[in-house]
Amino acid sequence: MMGWESAAGLLRRAVLEPGRRAAWVKLSLEEVVRAAPAAGTLLVRPDPGGADRWLVEYAGAAEDEMRRWARERLECGEAWSGALWGGAPCLPDASPRVFRLAGGLWVLWAFGIPEEGGIQRFRGAVEDLIEAERRERECLSDGRLKELACALRGGDEACLPELLELVRRVSRAELAYWGGVHDGVVDVRWHVGARSPGFGFELPLGKGVGGRAFAGERPLEVADYLNCQYRYPGVSDATDREGVRSVLALPVEGRSEGSGAVLYAVRRSVDPFSDAERALLARIRDAVEPVGGGALSRRASVTGPGALRLQRTGLRRLLLRSEQVREVEEWLEGVIGCPAILVDSGDRPYASGSLDRLEGLRLSGNEPRSFRLPGGGGSLLVWSRNGGEPSVEGWPDLMEDVLAAFQVILDRAQRSHERLNSRRSRWLRAVAGGQTGEEARREGRRLGLPEEGGEVWAFAWEPDRSGGARLRMVADEVALDMLDGPFITLEEGLGAVLVRGTPPHRPSAVRDALLRHFGPAPLWLVHGAGYESLEGLKEALRMSLPAAEELRASRSGPYVCEVRGRGLDSLLANPRLSDELSGFAKRLLEPLAEYDGRHGTRLTETFCLTLALGSAEAAAGRLFVHPNTVRYRLRRTQQLLGRDLSDPKERTALSLAAFVWLRARDRRRTSVALQRGLDEA
Structure with a gap:
C-alpha cells in the first residue's frame, strides 16, 4: 500500500505544481510500476495546453515503442474499448487492466493481481488531476488571476468580489468570503454568494475556523460546521443564517508580521472539498501572497459628530460594517430587553424577516413608542414594558445614538444595493439588446448571475415611489431566501429574477411572499422562460419582460402566467x-x-x-x-x-x-x- 500511497501523493504534487507537473506524473507512474508490480502503465488525459487532443504518459518496459503503439490505438474512434489494449509490446501475452476515467484512460499491464485498495486510491488521484486541469482550463487560463493578484498585493480591495467569484468557480463553493487580519482579529467584510448583503463578522485570532487557520499558518477544513468544535459565539449565528456546512479556510500571508487575511470557501451542504479543489484554492492563495496594506490590514475608524458615543462595542461594530437593519434591531432588543422594529413612512418593516413579528405585536394590542429617523424616511417602533422611553444607565443619549446608527446603516444598505442593482440591470438590458459575447459572460459571472442553465421570472407592479427603495431591498431579500438569486429592478414597476436550475418554490408561493410587502396592490409574475446560453437568455428576456408589462397594462389577471418558452418542460412535467x-x-x-x-x-x-x-x-x-x-x-x-x-x-x-x-x-x-x-x- 505504501507504493500506491506514494504514487497518489506524487499526483497530488502534480496538481499543486503545474510547472513541474510532467515530472511528477512520470515519477508517479514509475511508482505504480513498482507497486503493482507491472511491465508498464499508460495514462491518457486531455492535453491541458490544447496543442494535442491527448496527453500520453507512460512508464515501464519498451517505452518508445509503447508510446507509438498507444498513439495508434488512440486514433481509433473506439480506443476506450479494453480489447484494443491487448498484445502490448511491454507484455504481449497478457490482458491489461483498463480503467475508464472521467475524461481519460488508465491502462495497467500487471504481472499478477494488484491490490484493489491501492488501485482505487491511485485512480482517485488521477481523476482529481484531470478535474483540476479541466478547471484550470476553464477558470485560470486567461491570465486574469495574475492581474487580480497584482492589484491585491497593492492593497486594492475593489478586486476582491471578482477574486471570490473565481474561488467559487474553481471549488464549486456556494459562498466565498475574505477576512482581513488586523489588531488580532479576522475581519470578514467581503463576500460573494451570501444571502444577506450585510453578512460579516469579527473573529479573534486562534478562535473559530479562520482564526485557528491563520494562527496555525495552515489550511483548516471542517466537514460540517454546524456540528464542529470550532463554533464561536456571534460568528456561528451569522454563519448559521447563511446555512454554512462544509468550510475550507486558507491563511494568506501579509507583508508585515501579524497582518494578512483568511480566504474561505463554503458549501451549504455536507460535501467536503476534493484534493483537486484544495490544490486549486492553494494556487489562488499562493498567487495573491503577500497581500498589501491599506484597508486589508487596518481597522476602519468612526469619525464625525457623536463618534465617542458610538464606541460602545456592539453598536460600533454594526456602525462600521453592517448593511442589515435587522442586525441593529437584534442588538437593540438585547440591550433594552423589548421588541424594536424599524418601519418606513407607510409603517412597513425595512427587514423582511420582521414582518411576522410586527403583525404579531400589533395584534397584541400594546401600543409602541415611535422614534422618527433623523432623515425622515421612517420610524423606530419600540414596545417597552412600561410604555416609557427605553434607557440604559450611563447612556443618556441611547435612542439618539441608535437612531443615528439606523440612518447610517440604512443609507449604506440602500447605496450598496442600488450600486449592485444598477450593474445587474445594465447587464440584463445589454444581454436583452444582443450583447452576448465573452465579455458579457464574464460580467455575468462577476455579478453572480447564471448565464446558462436558468429561467427568467419577470415581475411587474404599480410603481410606488414613496416606498421604492425599501421595496427593492425587501424584494431582494425574499428572492434570495426563496429562489437563491437576487431581485433585479430594471425600472420602477418592473423587475426580474434569474433562477438557477429547478425553481425551489412554486411561482404562486413566491408571489404570495412578495405580496406581503408590496400589497395591498397588484403584482404580476411571468415565469417559465428557460435558457441554456446567453443567446437563450436574450430571447427569454424578450419574451418574459414585455409579457409582464402587458399584464400590468391590462390591470387584471392572470397574475401568475407561464410563457410559451418552456413548453417542452411543461409537457414533461x-x-x-x-x-x-x-x-x-x-x-x-x-x-x-x-x-x-x-x-x-x-x-x-x-x-x-x-x-x-x-x-x-x-x-x-x-x-x-x-x-x-x-x-x-x-x-x-x-x-x-x-x-x-x-x-x-x-x-x-x-x-x-x-x-x-x-x-x-x-x-x-x-x-x-x-x-x-x-x-x-
Whole structure:
C-alpha cells in the first residue's frame, strides 16, 4: 500500500505544481510500476495546453515503442474499448487492466493481481488531476488571476468580489468570503454568494475556523460546521443564517508580521472539498501572497459628530460594517430587553424577516413608542414594558445614538444595493439588446448571475415611489431566501429574477411572499422562460419582460402566467405525457443505447448533445473531446439509426427524442448527487 500511497501523493504534487507537473506524473507512474508490480502503465488525459487532443504518459518496459503503439490505438474512434489494449509490446501475452476515467484512460499491464485498495486510491488521484486541469482550463487560463493578484498585493480591495467569484468557480463553493487580519482579529467584510448583503463578522485570532487557520499558518477544513468544535459565539449565528456546512479556510500571508487575511470557501451542504479543489484554492492563495496594506490590514475608524458615543462595542461594530437593519434591531432588543422594529413612512418593516413579528405585536394590542429617523424616511417602533422611553444607565443619549446608527446603516444598505442593482440591470438590458459575447459572460459571472442553465421570472407592479427603495431591498431579500438569486429592478414597476436550475418554490408561493410587502396592490409574475446560453437568455428576456408589462397594462389577471418558452418542460412535467414521450425517445434512440451498452461508448450522449446545442463544436466543448471525434461518432450514429437528418420530419422527431433523453439524464444526475449528499450527511 505504501507504493500506491506514494504514487497518489506524487499526483497530488502534480496538481499543486503545474510547472513541474510532467515530472511528477512520470515519477508517479514509475511508482505504480513498482507497486503493482507491472511491465508498464499508460495514462491518457486531455492535453491541458490544447496543442494535442491527448496527453500520453507512460512508464515501464519498451517505452518508445509503447508510446507509438498507444498513439495508434488512440486514433481509433473506439480506443476506450479494453480489447484494443491487448498484445502490448511491454507484455504481449497478457490482458491489461483498463480503467475508464472521467475524461481519460488508465491502462495497467500487471504481472499478477494488484491490490484493489491501492488501485482505487491511485485512480482517485488521477481523476482529481484531470478535474483540476479541466478547471484550470476553464477558470485560470486567461491570465486574469495574475492581474487580480497584482492589484491585491497593492492593497486594492475593489478586486476582491471578482477574486471570490473565481474561488467559487474553481471549488464549486456556494459562498466565498475574505477576512482581513488586523489588531488580532479576522475581519470578514467581503463576500460573494451570501444571502444577506450585510453578512460579516469579527473573529479573534486562534478562535473559530479562520482564526485557528491563520494562527496555525495552515489550511483548516471542517466537514460540517454546524456540528464542529470550532463554533464561536456571534460568528456561528451569522454563519448559521447563511446555512454554512462544509468550510475550507486558507491563511494568506501579509507583508508585515501579524497582518494578512483568511480566504474561505463554503458549501451549504455536507460535501467536503476534493484534493483537486484544495490544490486549486492553494494556487489562488499562493498567487495573491503577500497581500498589501491599506484597508486589508487596518481597522476602519468612526469619525464625525457623536463618534465617542458610538464606541460602545456592539453598536460600533454594526456602525462600521453592517448593511442589515435587522442586525441593529437584534442588538437593540438585547440591550433594552423589548421588541424594536424599524418601519418606513407607510409603517412597513425595512427587514423582511420582521414582518411576522410586527403583525404579531400589533395584534397584541400594546401600543409602541415611535422614534422618527433623523432623515425622515421612517420610524423606530419600540414596545417597552412600561410604555416609557427605553434607557440604559450611563447612556443618556441611547435612542439618539441608535437612531443615528439606523440612518447610517440604512443609507449604506440602500447605496450598496442600488450600486449592485444598477450593474445587474445594465447587464440584463445589454444581454436583452444582443450583447452576448465573452465579455458579457464574464460580467455575468462577476455579478453572480447564471448565464446558462436558468429561467427568467419577470415581475411587474404599480410603481410606488414613496416606498421604492425599501421595496427593492425587501424584494431582494425574499428572492434570495426563496429562489437563491437576487431581485433585479430594471425600472420602477418592473423587475426580474434569474433562477438557477429547478425553481425551489412554486411561482404562486413566491408571489404570495412578495405580496406581503408590496400589497395591498397588484403584482404580476411571468415565469417559465428557460435558457441554456446567453443567446437563450436574450430571447427569454424578450419574451418574459414585455409579457409582464402587458399584464400590468391590462390591470387584471392572470397574475401568475407561464410563457410559451418552456413548453417542452411543461409537457414533461405532465405525468401522462411524460411517460409517452419517454417511451417515444427510448424507441427512437434504442439502437444507440444498445450499442453503447455493448461497447462502452457514448454515442447516445454525443448525438443528443449535438442536436440540442446545434453543432459538433458545441458538443465537443461539453464532452471535452475534439470536434472530429464528435463528427466520427455522428456518422456512426446515423449508420446505426438509419435515419436521414436532412429530412425535416426526421430531424424534428430526433431532436424531440434528444431533448427528452438529456432531461432524463440530468434528472438522474441530480438524484444521484442528492442521494450522495444525504449518505455523507
